[in-house]
Amino acid sequence: MIALWDSLPVLAQDIAVTLALLLPGVLLGAGVLRGFAPWPLVRAILWRFRGPSVLFVLLIALSVGMGIGLLAQERGLRQGTAQAADKFDLIVAAPGSELTAMFAAVFLQPSDMGLLSGDTYSAIAAHPSVTLAAPLAFGDSFGAASIVGTTADFVRHLSDERIEGRLWRTAEEAVVGALVPLEIGGRFAPSHGTGDAAEPDGHDGHESAVVGRMAPTGTPWDRAILVPVEAVWEVHGLANGHAPERAGQIGPPFDAAYFPGTPAVVLRAASLGASYGLRSEFTRDGETMAFFPGSVLAGLYRVMGDVRQAMSLMALVTQGLVAASVLLGLFILSRLFRRQIALLRALGAPRRFVFAVIWSFSAVLLLAGAAGGLLTGLGAAQLLSAAVTSRTGVAVAAGLGWTEIQFIAAFVSAGLALSLLPAALVLRQPVIEGLRA
Amino acid sequence: MADTEGCADREAGPSGGLALRVSGLTVRSPRGRVLLSLPSLELPGGTLLGVRGPSGAGKSTLLHALAGLSAVAEGTVRWGDTDLSRLDAEGRARFRADQIGMIFQDFLLFDELSAQDNAALPALFRPRAERAGLRARAAARLVGLGLSDTARSVASYSGGERQRVAIARALAAGAPVLLADEPTASLDRAAADRLIADLTGMARAAGTTLVAVSHDERLIARMDRVLTLADGAPVTGAQAA
Ligand SMILES: Nc1ncnc2c1ncn2[C@@H]1O[C@H](COP(=O)(O)OP(=O)(O)O)[C@@H](O)[C@H]1O
Ligand SMILES: [Mg+2]
Numbered sequence: 001m002i003a004l005w006d007s008l009p010v011l012a013q014d015i016a017v018t019l020a021l022l023l024p025g026v027l028l029g030a031g032v033l034r035g036f037a038p039w040p041l042v043r044a045i046l047w048r049f050r051g052p053s054v055l056f057v058l059l060i061a062l063s064v065g066m067g068i069g070l071l072a073q074e075r076g077l078r079q080g081t082a083q084a085a086d087k088f089d090l091i092v093a094a095p096g097s098e099l100t101a102m103f104a105a106v107f108l109q110p111s112d113m114g115l116l117s118g119d120t121y122s123a124i125a126a127h128p129s130v131t132l133a134a135p136l137a138f139g140d141s142f143g144a145a146s147i148v149g150t151t152a153d154f155v156r157h158l159s160d161e162r163i164e165g166r167l168w169r170t171a172e173e174a175v176v177g178a179l180v181p182l183e184i185g186g187r188f189a190p191s192h193g194t195g196d197a198a199e200p201d202g203h204d205g206h207e208s209a210v211v212g213r214m215a216p217t218g219t220p221w222d223r224a225i226l227v228p229v230e231a232v233w234e235v236h237g238l239a240n241g242h243a244p245e246r247a248g249q250i251g252p253p254f255d256a257a258y259f260p261g262t263p264a265v266v267l268r269a270a271s272l273g274a275s276y277g278l279r280s281e282f283t284r285d286g287e288t289m290a291f292f293p294g295s296v297l298a299g300l301y302r303v304m305g306d307v308r309q310a311m312s313l314m315a316l317v318t319q320g321l322v323a324a325s326v327l328l329g330l331f332i333l334s335r336l337f338r339r340q341i342a343l344l345r346a347l348g349a350p351r352r353f354v355f356a357v358i359w360s361f362s363a364v365l366l367l368a369g370a371a372g373g374l375l376t377g378l379g380a381a382q383l384l385s386a387a388v389t390s391r392t393g394v395a396v397a398a399g400l401g402w403t404e405i406q407f408i409a410a411f412v413s414a415g416l417a418l419s420l421l422p423a424a425l426v427l428r429q430p431v432i433e434g435l436r437a
Numbered sequence: 438m439a440d441t442e443g444c445a446d447r448e449a450g451p452s453g454g455l456a457l458r459v460s461g462l463t464v465r466s467p468r469g470r471v472l473l474s475l476p477s478l479e480l481p482g483g484t485l486l487g488v489r490g491p492s493g494a495g496k497s498t499l500l501h502a503l504a505g506l507s508a509v510a511e512g513t514v515r516w517g518d519t520d521l522s523r524l525d526a527e528g529r530a531r532f533r534a535d536q537i538g539m540i541f542q543d544f545l546l547f548d549e550l551s552a553q554d555n556a557a558l559p560a561l562f563r564p565r566a567e568r569a570g571l572r573a574r575a576a577a578r579l580v581g582l583g584l585s586d587t588a589r590s591v592a593s594y595s596g597g598e599r600q601r602v603a604i605a606r607a608l609a610a611g612a613p614v615l616l617a618d619e620p621t622a623s624l625d626r627a628a629a630d631r632l633i634a635d636l637t638g639m640a641r642a643a644g645t646t647l648v649a650v651s652h653d654e655r656l657i658a659r660m661d662r663v664l665t666l667a668d669g670a671p672v673t674g675a676q677a678a
Contacts, residue, residue: 037561037568044549343545344562346506347606348534350527353562430467430508432501435541 014402018409025413028420029363032356042360045340049333056326057368063322064373064411067315068404069380074308076385076398078301081107084219084394085293087158090267090275092116092124092282098291099300105264106293107392108146108220110138110194118241118259120288124267125252127281129274132157133252135262137232140190145180147190147225149232151251154266158214158221165212171231171240171250174208177224178216179393186210188225190235206235218395233260323415326369330362331422341426342434355423362419370412377404453644454613455536456482457503461512464495464502473498473669475512480662482517482613483644485637487651487660495669496650500616503648504537505529516614534559538607538645540636542619544599546606552579552587552594556605563610571609578605582635597628604636608643615640617649621656633659 005013046053085106093101094114104110116124116135125133134157137149152167155175165184167175176182189207208227216222228250230240238260242249267290269275275292282290334341344354381398388396459478466472473495480486488496501507503514505521506529514521516536521529533539546555556575560568579587582601591602600620607615620636621629637659640647649656657663665672 035564040550040554041547041558041561044547047549339545340547343541344558345530346504346533346539347559348530348532348537349559349562350530431506432508435501435506435545436497 014406018402018406021406021409021413023413025409025416028413028416032352032359032420036353036356038353038357038360041344041357042364045337045357045361046364049336052329052333053365056329056365057372059322060326060366060369060415061372061376063315063319064370064408065376065380067312067319067407067411068373068377069384069398070308070311070315071403071407072377072381072398072401073384073396074304074311075401075403076381076396077388077394078304080218080385080388080394080396081297081300082294085297087217087219088266088293089269090278090290090292091264092267092288092290093264095286095289098289098296101264101289101291102293102296104138105136105266106219107394108138108148108224110146110263113263115261115263116265116288117261118254118256121254121259121262121265122256124265124282125254127278129269129271129278130267131270132266132268134266135229135254136264136266137229137262139194140192140232140235141194142188142190142225143181145177145182145223145225146194147174147227147232148221149227149229150266151229153251155214155226157268158217160215162215163212164215165210168211168228169250171228171234172208173211174225174227174231175212175214176210176226177214177222179222180213180225182210182225184210184213220393223393229262236260319411323418326365327362327418327422330358330365330419331425334358334361334422334426335429338426338429338434339437341429342431342437345431346435351427355427358423358426359416359419362422363416366412366415366419370408370415373411374400374404374408454482454484454615454640454646455517456480457484457614457646457648458515459503459513462502462514463511464498464507465509467508471669473502473666475499475671478664478671480646480648482646483641484662485640485647485649485660487649487657487663488666489651489657489663490666490672494666496666497618498669499666500539500618500648500650504533504539504616534563534610536612537614537616538610538612540600540603540607540615540617540620542622544596544603544623546591546599546602548592549590551589552584552591552598552602552605555591555602556587556609558606559610574611575605575609578608581605581639595628596624597631600624600628600632601635604632604639608639608645611643613645615645615647615649617647617651619650619652621651621653629653630655 088106091101091105094116096114100111100113104113121135124130132153134151134154138146140147155163155167163175182188187207187209208231230250234240239258240247241254241259243255243258267278269278279290279292282288341354378400385396385398388394457478457480459475462473462475463471464473488499490496502510505514505524510522512522519532521532524532553576556579557572560571563571576587579602582605584598584601591599594602617636621632624632633653633656636649649660651657
């Protein structure tokens with residue numbers, strides 16, 4: 001049985017779980033409505049109580065939407081960040097927090113980090129299984145764009161060689177990310193520091209020209225200006241990584257004696273196995289640490305997963321409370337309707353029919369609310385994603401996933417089952433008092 | 438005749454509806470107070486019985502008991518071969534659906550539905566096979582009662598028109614018994630007169646057994662027999678006069 005389940009494609013499993021969650025609601029509906037055609041009456045009741053009905057639908061939509069929005073957003077964030085880390089196979093940095101190093105290198109949120117020396121860099125770059133070893137240099141900005149110093153090879157790798165214009169040839173040329181508001185041929189003067197701490201005249205007189213633009217990557221690098229790492233070093237009055245006799249050289253190899261240090265080196269290896277080898281090789285106490293950003297993110301997701309479970313639980317409790325208040329409201333509404341209910345009984349309607357009418361009424365509200373919640377949730381997730389994307393540059397696509405669909409399916413089934421309650425309560429009202437009312 | 442005590446015999450109607458035999462009927466309020474005590478009442482099928490009496494006399498209580506709606510009742514109410522007291526609530530509901538049409542003082546229509554849908558309301562819970570026939574009969578009744586444009590919502594109808602929709606609903610199932618509780622009380626004189634003519638005319642034409650509670654002497658005057666109630670008990674002929 002378990003083997004059979006595991007052998008199914010994931011899509012089939014998702015569909016099966018969704019159907020299983022919906023099934024109780026569908027069976028319930030089929031059982032309650034069997035042999036009856038209550039819709040004209042249900043429509044009449046909905047129309048008579050259109051005000052409260054719309055209110056209930058909005059209430060349900062809002063609470064379902066919150067649940068959906070959180071789920072979709074969380075997944076979108078996970079996918080977006082994983083996608084952003086995709087190009088970063090292995091990172092080597094000075095010992096410290098892997099999270100800090102990852103945020104700096106992958107998400108361009110640098111904080112104070114130790115530096116790797118020229119010798120260390122040379123050892124890494126010279127390793128036979130390393131195919132790319134890009135030093136990074138942070139610290140400057142232009143407007144909202146961080147300026148990152150690196151190598152041309154890394155820019156090629158990051159953009160999958162999709163570059164409009166060309167790569168830099170001198171220290172005064174730059175390639176911009178897809179979202180940087182600079183044209184090819186435009187010029188800019190770097191400010192020292194980033195964000196509010198940036199000093200516009202920090203590097204007087206220095207200017208660079210934009211010679212290329214990367215295609216969009218959906219990562220924070222879309223908002224960065226990439227320059228030769230030599231340029232960043234020079235602007236800060238450091239050695240530029242090359243011996244004086246080769247001062248004009250741009251890119252590797254670097255001369256260890258003239259290497260000012262780098263907070264992080266992004267590595268690519270010939271194979272996955274080689275990556276693991278490099279990681280253990282460059283994890284050296286007191287000297288270097290090497291990590292896969294993907295695993296650091298996975299650890300982060302595990303923590304987020306716990307938070308998500310807590311949030312899901314809260315969302316469920318909220319939903320339960322909303323459902324309970326809606327059911328109570330329905331019951332109160334049906335008190336207003338008790339003359340008509342008594343009339344139905346006086347006309348000989350079976351109890352099950354009256355039950356079906358009241359139940360269908362709540363079912364319509366629930367289904368409409370769930371559908372509205374789906375839209376609300378997707379809308380909210382979209383807004384949140386847009387906000388996250390505009391803040392971090394991580395492209396977060398919060399779409400509809402199976403988790404959300406299953407969440408709604410479970411909500412609908414549970415709601416339909418709970419709706420049996422007010423319907424049963426209504427039936428307990430005495431007929432004659434309803435007729436006299 | 439002990440079993441027709443309180444009833445003034447007029448003229449016997451054509452027999453097509455169910456005969457009624459009530460004996461030892463006592464209806465109590467949920468708290469146990471006796472609301473109605475009717476030792477005996479017998480009507481041949483097709484009889485038109487008028488029930489009158491002061492407000493609070495137990496007239497509505499009697500109609501509810503005849504319809505099998507009373508929660509607490511002793512004695513027997515027998516329509517034709519069916520003893521209501523031997524049926525459970527669902528059985529009585531089924532009996533009402535099949536055999537009894539009811540009309541109320543304030544019509545009890547669904548304002549949101551059309552005259553046609555109101556008149557065919559029982560089709561919503563009747564077996565699928567009966568629905569089309571019931572709708573057709575309801576439509577025919579509405580036409581027979583002089584109502585046109587029946588696809589319109591009844592919210593825009595006058596009181597007289599609404600009560601005619603209610604009659605069409607009561608008659609649509611072809612019930613052999615019709616119970617009416619002050620059917621003209623909400624109508625103006627002209628509408629009431631028209632309704633009285635329609636109600637009694639249709640009941641007689643179909644041979645329906647009709648029990649109509651009313652303060653309206655013009656309606657009472659059209660009945661075959663009259664039962665006068667006071668304080669939950671029948672009043673003898675001499676007292677009634
Ligand atoms: N559910 C009830 N509980 C207690 N008393 C009731 C109830 N229903 C009716 N009564 C009482 O029963 C008596 C008869 O009521 P009813 O049959 O409606 O009178 P009528 O229709 O002749 O005006 C009245 O005194 C009324 O107050
Ligand atoms: Mg009354």
